[in-house]
Amino acid sequence: MAAFSSLDPGVVANAARPGRFRPGRTPLHPGYFLESRFLRPAQISQDALARALGISRRRVNELVRGRRAFTPDTALRLGRYFHTDPALWMVMQSVWDVHQAWRRADGSY
Known part of the structure; x- marks a missing residue:
């Protein structure tokens, strides 16, 4: 079990601040955040994370690649x-989803 209690709150706030939706800026996908802020720094492989979480490696890979x-x-x-x-993780996903919906709507709202 990994501990990331020292994660900079500013990083989290900027990545997932619900009131800060800006159509011109693409938010971070939570999968990119997972890989860049948790997996790489701790040298945890996707396979190791999948085993630790009790999920498939494919699921982890799709999360990291932004396909799930x-x-x-x-x-x-x-x-x-x-x-x-x-x-x-849920706030980051929601921010991502709203941005994607905005893009699909061609920024018309």
Whole structure:
């Protein structure tokens, strides 16, 4: 079990601040955040994370590549493993989803 209690709150705030949606700026996908702020610094492989979380390596890979959405189940598992608030992952996913919806709507709202 990895501990990331020293994660800079500013990084989290900038990555997942619900009131800060800016159509011109693409937010971080939570999978990129997972890889760049948790997996790489701790030298945890996707395979090792999958085993630790009890999920498939394919699921982890799709999350990291931005091809799968973070679910409450995934958020809970990551929260337990990394000692983070599961809401972090869900807020980041929500911000990502709103941005993608805005792009699909061609910025018309």
